[in-house]
Amino acid sequence: MPISEQDVKRIAQLARIQLSPDEAAQTQKELSDIFQLMTRLQAVDTEGVAPMAHPLSVIQDVQLRLRDDEAAPTQTEAQRAALMANAPAQENGLFLVPTVIE
Amino acid sequence: MAKLPLHTQFPSIQALREALQSRQLSATEIARSALDAIDSNGDLNAFLHVDAELTLKQAAQADEALKNGSAGKLAGIPIGHKDVLVTRDWRSTAGSRMLADYVSPFDATAVSQLMKAGAVSLGKLNCDEFAMGSGNETSAFGPARNPWDHSAVPGGSSGGSAAAVAAGLLMAATGTDTGGSIRQPAAYCGISGIKPTYGMVSRLGLIAYGSSLDQAGPLARHARDLLEMLEPMVGFDPLDSTSLEFCDGEPNTAGRIRGRFDAAIERQRQNDSRPLEGLRIGVPREFFDEGLSRDVAQAVEQALQVFEGLGAVRVEIGLPRTELSIPAYYVIAPAEASSNLSRYDGVRYGHRSDNYEDLEDMMSRSRFEGFGPEVRRRILVGTYVLCHGYYDAYYVQAQKVRRMIADDFRHAFADKCDVIMGPVAPTVAKAIGDNREDPIADWLSDIYTLGVSLAGLPAMSVPCGFGTERPLPVGLQIIGNYFTEGELLAVADCFQQATDWHQRTPGQQ
Numbered sequence: 001m002p003i004s005e006q007d008v009k010r011i012a013q014l015a016r017i018q019l020s021p022d023e024a025a026q027t028q029k030e031l032s033d034i035f036q037l038m039t040r041l042q043a044v045d046t047e048g049v050a051p052m053a054h055p056l057s058v059i060q061d062v063q064l065r066l067r068d069d070e071a072a073p074t075q076t077e078a079q080r081a082a083l084m085a086n087a088p089a090q091e092n093g094l095f096l097v098p099t100v101i102e
Numbered sequence: 103m104a105k106l107p108l109h110t111q112f113p114s115i116q117a118l119r120e121a122l123q124s125r126q127l128s129a130t131e132i133a134r135s136a137l138d139a140i141d142s143n144g145d146l147n148a149f150l151h152v153d154a155e156l157t158l159k160q161a162a163q164a165d166e167a168l169k170n171g172s173a174g175k176l177a178g179i180p181i182g183h184k185d186v187l188v189t190r191d192w193r194s195t196a197g198s199r200m201l202a203d204y205v206s207p208f209d210a211t212a213v214s215q216l217m218k219a220g221a222v223s224l225g226k227l228n229c230d231e232f233a234m235g236s237g238n239e240t241s242a243f244g245p246a247r248n249p250w251d252h253s254a255v256p257g258g259s260s261g262g263s264a265a266a267v268a269a270g271l272l273m274a275a276t277g278t279d280t281g282g283s284i285r286q287p288a289a290y291c292g293i294s295g296i297k298p299t300y301g302m303v304s305r306l307g308l309i310a311y312g313s314s315l316d317q318a319g320p321l322a323r324h325a326r327d328l329l330e331m332l333e334p335m336v337g338f339d340p341l342d343s344t345s346l347e348f349c350d351g352e353p354n355t356a357g358r359i360r361g362r363f364d365a366a367i368e369r370q371r372q373n374d375s376r377p378l379e380g381l382r383i384g385v386p387r388e389f390f391d392e393g394l395s396r397d398v399a400q401a402v403e404q405a406l407q408v409f410e411g412l413g414a415v416r417v418e419i420g421l422p423r424t425e426l427s428i429p430a431y432y433v434i435a436p437a438e439a440s441s442n443l444s445r446y447d448g449v450r451y452g453h454r455s456d457n458y459e460d461l462e463d464m465m466s467r468s469r470f471e472g473f474g475p476e477v478r479r480r481i482l483v484g485t486y487v488l489c490h491g492y493y494d495a496y497y498v499q500a501q502k503v504r505r506m507i508a509d510d511f512r513h514a515f516a517d518k519c520d521v522i523m524g525p526v527a528p529t530v531a532k533a534i535g536d537n538r539e540d541p542i543a544d545w546l547s548d549i550y551t552l553g554v555s556l557a558g559l560p561a562m563s564v565p566c567g568f569g570t571e572r573p574l575p576v577g578l579q580i581i582g583n584y585f586t587e588g589e590l591l592a593v594a595d596c597f598q599q600a601t602d603w604h605q606r607t608p609g610q611q
Contacts, residue, residue, distance in 0.1 A: 007486070015440060016447070016462065016486040017478055018470035027482065033542055034432070034483055041429045041499050044506070051501030054314060054344065055300045055558025058508045059584055064343045082207050086451035095449050098461050 003031045107135040109180055110270040111464045113605075115322075115330040118273065122168055124573050129168065129222055133161035136224050141270050147494040148246045148266040148274035149257075150185050152225040160222045167220060167421050176334065177220030182275045185226040186233050187213050187318065188307045188332030195398070196309040197231045197241035197259075200452045200472030205416060210224045210307020210382045211342070212318050212335045219334040224272055228262030232443065233283055233311045235259050236544045237537065240476040248291060249608040250574050254531040257287030263321050264291035268608060274322035274331045278308055280315045281431050282526070282551025285563040288321050289526035289577020292565045294594065294604060295321040295529050296328050297498030299584050300558030301346035301353055304339030307399050310442040312435035313344070324604040325564065325594035329363055331459045332356075332587065349585040350406050362588025363595075370596055383414050384519030388424035389550055395529045401567030401576040402525050408600055409523070419514045423507045427552040430507065430530070432545055433487050433500035436557070439477075440484025446472060479541060508557035515583040521593055525550055530576060550579060564594045565603040577601075 008028045012019045019027060061067045075083070080093055091098035112118040119518035121127055137154050167173040182303060188194040195201040204516045209217065217223070219331030228246040230238055238246045238261025246262040248254040249269040256265040267275050277284040279297035290296030296319045310316065320331035324340055333356035341347040348356045363578045369375035378463035385406065387398050406416060448454035448468030455467035473481070487496035514522060537543045559581055566578035578597075584591040598604050 003486075010481075011485045011489070014489070015481050016444075016465045016469055017473070017481060018576070027479070030479060030541060034479075037484075037542065037545075038429045038433060038487075038496060041433065041503055042495065043402065044426065044499070044503055046499060046502035046506070049502040049505055052505035052508060053501060055508065055556065056346070057502075057582070058475050058505065060350075060556070062344075065340070066342070066513070084450075084490060085203055087606040088448060088452075088454035094178050097449055098458065098464055099569075100461055102562060 003028055003035060105135070105139070106270050107139040107180070108132045109136065109273050114324070115176070115273055115327045117177060117181055119175070121179070121183070123173070125168070129161040129164035130158060132178060132180055133157050133222050133224070136271060140224060143269055143271060146247050146249060146265050146269060147608060148228055148245050148262040148269065149182070149225050149497065150195060150228050150243055150262070156191050157222060157224055160217070164220050164222055166310060174218060174220035176216065176330065178511070179221045179273050180268055181216065181221045181331070182227045182263065184225045184229050184260050184275065184277050186229055186278050186309045187276055188309060189213055189223070189226065192224065192226045194309065195243070196233070197229045197243060198472065198474070198477070199242040200446050201309075202242070202453065204451060206307070208307065211304035211339050213307060215334045216276070216331070217338065218361070222502060226276055227260070230259035230261065231477050232309065233259040233278055233280055233438070234439070234476050234480055236282070236286060236548060237532065238262065238287070239534065240474055241595065242474055246572070247534070248531050250292065251531070251572070252411065253311065253533050254532050254572070254574060255290065257290035257531060259283040260287045260321065263291060263296070266287055267291070267293050267321050267323065274320050274327055276318055276335070278316055278318045279323050279555065280312050280435060281555045282548050284319050284321060285526050285551050285561060285577065285579060286548070288563040288577065289565070290531035292566045292575030292603070293321055294324050294328055294331060295319065296587065296591070297554070297560060298332065298564045298587050299349070299560045301351065302587070304337070304342045304345050305341055306341045312438040313442060314438060315435060324598050325562075325591045328562075329359065329591050333360060344442055348380060359434065359588040359591075360596055362586070363592050366589045366592030367401060367595070369420045373413065376591065379413035381409075381414040381521065381593065382417050382519040383409055383421040384417050384514050384522040386419050386421040386424065386522060386524055388421050389524035393528050394525060394551065395569075397570040398525050398527070398529060398576050400570075402523075402578055404411050405566035405578045405597070406523060410596060412596055412600060414415055417519050419518050419555060421510050421514065422551065423503065423510055426503050427507055427556055428545060428549055430500045430503040431552040431556060432483070433496050434504060436480040436484030437487050437497050438484070440467055440481045440488065443473075443477070443481055448472075476541065488610045504556045507553050511553070511557045511559060524579050526563045526577040526579040527551070528570055530574035554581055559584060560590060562590055562594055564597060565606070566601070567603060
């Protein structure tokens with residue numbers, strides 16, 4: 001299935017990846033080639049086959065665990081600082097972003 | 103040629119451990135010699151982050167433990183970690199500009215387990231960006247090189263791990279395998295590697311790519327060293343929601359693999375002349391199609407004959423959906439990648455663009471600047487297949503085909519064979535830059551490894567010869583049923599007792 005330039009712009013916007021007009025054309029071609037490869041999947045008769053999300057579900061019961069619903073211990077300020085050490089911009093334990101609401 | 107590090111004088115981790123324990127040499131001496139060798143092999147570009155001070159600190163701790171008798175099984179053994187495993191002390195970049203300065207607040211579980219066993223880390227190893235690639239060429243920090251031929255790729259995505267072990271800079275290294283990223287670089291560099299059953303090694307601290315596929319495992323010279331490395335890596339981790347508590351009813355522990363390995367070796371010993379008597383090797387006809395190069399086919403065929411000489415029998419099997427594993431994988435893995443990599447928004451960590459107008463623009467520019475072309479491509483593919491309207495046609499359909507692929511393996515193991523063998527990749531390592539113009543060409547060359555990843559099965563690569571056109575290593579893939587890591591390693595060990603491919607080193611082929 002051919003991918004249109006509109007499709008490319010839409011998914012780039014959804015994926016929050018900037019594309020210049022040049023790259024949009026290049027990406028359109030690449031994705032069309034890729035989806036050519038994917039069309040082989042459509043030809044497969046999968047009637048009655050359940051989708052497999054976890055590979056071991058073929059052989060054993062797989063349940064995704066949840067942790068107990070208990071309050072976790074509060075982090076100290078030092079621990080918070082360690083967790084935030086990689087933030088590009090921060091102030092008083094908060095992540096800074098460009099103004100969203102004027 | 104520069105001096106080889108001290109550990110290369112020892113044929114195995116076991117032999118090096120004995121030398122360390124009897125104080126013939128110290129962990130510090132080994133670490134220093136390895137650091138020197140890494141320094142003089144900089145053109146391999148195998149390492150992304152080396153910090154002599156951190157390494158020597160770990161070595162001193164290992165020496166102390168060896169002295170006072172509290173040493174773990176890997177005390178003083180020089181290893182390295184793929185840069186996809188996060189480390190508190192060394193930076194963790196996943197080969198991406200997005201994480202160029204990232205320092206993790208914690209160690210990956212596999213890393214801390216190896217540290218507890220006393221292994222000394224020499225640093226972090228180059229890899230394809232976010233493990234997306236088959237030649238280490240998508241790394242933002244330049245490709246690692248194949249020690250057998252510096253103009254060839256080392257394979258990927260765990261390319262730096264394979265290159266460093268093959269060059270003798272490390273005794274062993276960690277890697278991760280999502281679609282073949284341990285097996286293929288091990289094959290290209292003439293060393294051994296194992297991807298365990300999905301869920302055996304904790305994914306906590308593996309920088310995520312495709313969460314239903316990602317699995318860490320070791321790369322080393324041979325099967326016995328892989329066993330030494332794999333033991334501390336496995337185990338149930340409550341902090342990974344897909345970590346396995348039980349394998350076939352047995353607790354997921356190091357002892358389980360060792361026990362099965364020892365039992366298999368014991369069975370081999372009972373029949374000295376034909377140690378693999380009765381082992382049924384399934385050889386899938388789809389792995390020997392027209393895409394397979396003649397020299398790889400020949401090396402694999404010769405390996406199969408060695409196995410027959412050891413008593414195994416060859417059974418032809420069919421894995422009819424082998425070709426479909428390519429589109430199925432390249433729908434599922436990008437879909438999971440697009441979700442996983444949405445966390446890189448330039449807000450909490452990672453690259454933030456210097457120029458932007460508003461919040462959305464900041465994210466879009468940061469992601470454009472931080473991700474390389476292959477990562478952006480896979481995120482876009484993944485975003486598309488998860489879109490409303492295409493979700494069922496692509497993503498759900500791929501998951502159904504995934505089950506059919508897993509069923510093919512299940513039937514083969516239930517009815518026909520004990521292990522499956524075939525090539526790891528269609529050719530030996532290609533020249534750096536060969537596939538740059540054609541992103542899909544690399545994807546197609548993953549054909550023999552993807553099915554195993556989709557099914558979650560354990561599989562190995564062991565060296566089995568050299569190409570004739572270019573004298574580069576060829577790997578034999580050995581695939582086992584779920585949880586048979588111990589048996590697989592024993593089968594590989596038997597082959598390595600009978601052959602010397604794993605003892606060849608670059609420069610003295």
